[in-house]
Amino acid sequence: MFRCSSCETTSQKWSGRCLKCGAWSTLVEAPDEPKKGRRATGNNSATTEPIALHALGLDSGGGAKIAPRLDVGMADVNEILGGGIVAGSLLLLAGEPGIGKSTIVMQIAVAARGVLYISGEESAEQVGLRLQRLDTAKKSNVAFVGTTDYEVVHNAIHAQHPSLAIIDSVQTMRHPDVAGEPGGVAQVRAIANALMELANQTGVPVILIGHVTKDGSVAGPKTLEHLVDVVLSLEGERTDRLRFLRCFKNRFGPTDEVAVLEMLENGLQPVADPSGLLLEERSLPVPGTVVTCLMDGNRPLLVEIQALTTKTTFGFPQRRAQGVDNARLQILLAVLGRRMGLPVDQYDVFVNVVGGISANEPAADLAICMAIASSIAEKTIPQTVLAFGEVGLSGEIRRVKNSDKRLKEAERQGFKFALVPAVKNAPAMKNLKVVAISDIKSVLEKIEK
Ligand code: TYD
Ligand code: MG
Numbered sequence: 001m002f003r004c005s006s007c008e009t010t011s012q013k014w015s016g017r018c019l020k021c022g023a024w025s026t027l028v029e030a031p032d033e034p035k036k037g038r039r040a041t042g043n044n045s046a047t048t049e050p051i052a053l054h055a056l057g058l059d060s061g062g063g064a065k066i067a068p069r070l071d072v073g074m075a076d077v078n079e080i081l082g083g084g085i086v087a088g089s090l091l092l093l094a095g096e097p098g099i100g101k102s103t104i105v106m107q108i109a110v111a112a113r114g115v116l117y118i119s120g121e122e123s124a125e126q127v128g129l130r131l132q133r134l135d136t137a138k139k140s141n142v143a144f145v146g147t148t149d150y151e152v153v154h155n156a157i158h159a160q161h162p163s164l165a166i167i168d169s170v171q172t173m174r175h176p177d178v179a180g181e182p183g184g185v186a187q188v189r190a191i192a193n194a195l196m197e198l199a200n201q202t203g204v205p206v207i208l209i210g211h212v213t214k215d216g217s218v219a220g221p222k223t224l225e226h227l228v229d230v231v232l233s234l235e236g237e238r239t240d241r242l243r244f245l246r247c248f249k250n251r252f253g254p255t256d257e258v259a260v261l262e263m264l265e266n267g268l269q270p271v272a273d274p275s276g277l278l279l280e281e282r283s284l285p286v287p288g289t290v291v292t293c294l295m296d297g298n299r300p301l302l303v304e305i306q307a308l309t310t311k312t313t314f315g316f317p318q319r320r321a322q323g324v325d326n327a328r329l330q331i332l333l334a335v336l337g338r339r340m341g342l343p344v345d346q347y348d349v350f351v352n353v354v355g356g357i358s359a360n361e362p363a364a365d366l367a368i369c370m371a372i373a374s375s376i377a378e379k380t381i382p383q384t385v386l387a388f389g390e391v392g393l394s395g396e397i398r399r400v401k402n403s404d405k406r407l408k409e410a411e412r413q414g415f416k417f418a419l420v421p422a423v424k425n426a427p428a429m430k431n432l433k434v435v436a437i438s439d440i441k442s443v444l445e446k447i448e449k
Contacts, residue, residue, distance in 0.1 A: 002027040002030060003027070004023065007021035028180065069087075071111060073108060075270070080259050089230060090206050093209050096235075106127070107268065109140065110142070114163040114164075117144050119168045123146060133265075148173055149173075167208045173191045174187060175187055192208065230250050231249040241264070258297040262277070287375050287377070287380050289305065290374065290386075291304050295402050303353055303359065305354075309372060317345060322353065324368060340373065340440055362398070363388045363390060366388055366397060369440060384414075399423055407427060407434060416432060418432055418433070423436070
């Protein structure tokens with residue numbers, strides 16, 4: 001049997017090109033199913049004795065006998081992990097190249113003490129320079145191993161028994177028992193499986209770094225999400241200094257938590273006031289911009305939505321969005337056309353969310369519509385106005401979650417008017433006038449006031 005090392009398709013006959021994915025010279029002979037890291041474990045003591053769960057002595061507050069979690073040094077990051085890193089767990093840290101994955105794990109390594117840093121990407125000198133920059137107190141003791149061979153990784157973790165092992169990155173490691181190129185689905189899975197077993201056996205927590213590309217590479221961390229205990233994702237625009245560390249999956253804690261960080265000279269540092277930072281560089285008031293309030297996990301975040309509309313000169317009008325789902329934009333444009341009578345079909349429409357943030361939350365609808373309407377009408381929305389609310393197909397403005405949190409943040413940032421869906425018991429605001437909007441038609445009238 002032959003197996004393609006890039007897409008894992010098997011075939012009975014060898015050919016120069018994989019018939020499924022079209023890659024050249026990727027078919028390799030595969031006698032049977034890959035031996036999933038059996039050689040590397042060498043331990044066949046499978047437990048069969050049932051465990052009396054009630055006798056474990058766990059309390060309802062999370063369990064008294066659970067080992068203390070490893071402190072990663074950054075309060076926000078500890079929090080999104082549910083209180084630190086659990087012993088023997090496998091964490092996946094995913095993100096685009098250059099976003100700051102190696103930086104944040106080094107910061108964790110500095111805080112955790114006694115960490116083993118394994119890199120298949122960088123030399124000891126490169127990693128050492130980064131450490132020097134981040135560990136100004138020079139107190140950390142980080143051990144480095146440069147390898148791409150999984151067996152070396154396995155032996156190093158067994159020999160050192162570090163407080164934490166960091167593997168940078170899954171795409172560069174090669175498992176000796178599995179065919180295929182490093183970075184391919186088969187290899188990436190084998191590495192993750194083997195590390196999971198190793199972490200469980202030794203109790204050493206492991207952070208596995210995985211690169212993702214904008215288009216989502218085949219062997220990307222997506223294929224690993226169900227294997228690992230925790231999935232963290234570091235996001236943001238590389239050109240911008242703001243980063244978001246999100247937790248998508250967590251077997252030991254909450255998900256949907258976000259840490260907002262800023263890439264500075266001394267690594268990724270927490271941002272105390274993300275909304276302020278995002279609004280700091282606001283442009284002069286021009287038609288087509290309005291601020292909305294998103295929820296990032298439990299935190300309100302004020303961001304500016306920008307729309308630019310130009311008369312379509314030829315063919316179909318164009319619609320482009322950054323930070324907003326294109327399909328959502330199409331729907332909102334249809335609503336603006338039908339319910340507000342805006343001539344949207346005569347305009348090319350470009351929408352952008354400032355700061356590389358994604359506003360894929362229905363609460364952004366109203367602000368997106370207002371930005372587009374403001375651009376077409378060439379009317380500036382005052383910078384003291386903020387808007388949020390979901391826009392329904394008949395043009396009605398619907399309620400969104402966490403209204404009061406959003407309003408409080410708006411007031412804190414000095415906004416004077418908030419256009420929001422009509423809510424029962426709207427909180428009374430001292431310095432913010434809350435204007436209830438029931439349908440999209442009334443929005444423009446309100447703007448003009
Ligand atoms: P890096 O962690 O190497 O990204 P990744 O591992 O995700 O590919 O870091 C990316 C960028 O961060 C790099 O361009 C340099 C910058 N950087 C800082 O701005 N400050 C710092 O303290 C460090 C260590 C890096
Ligand atoms: Mg890196």
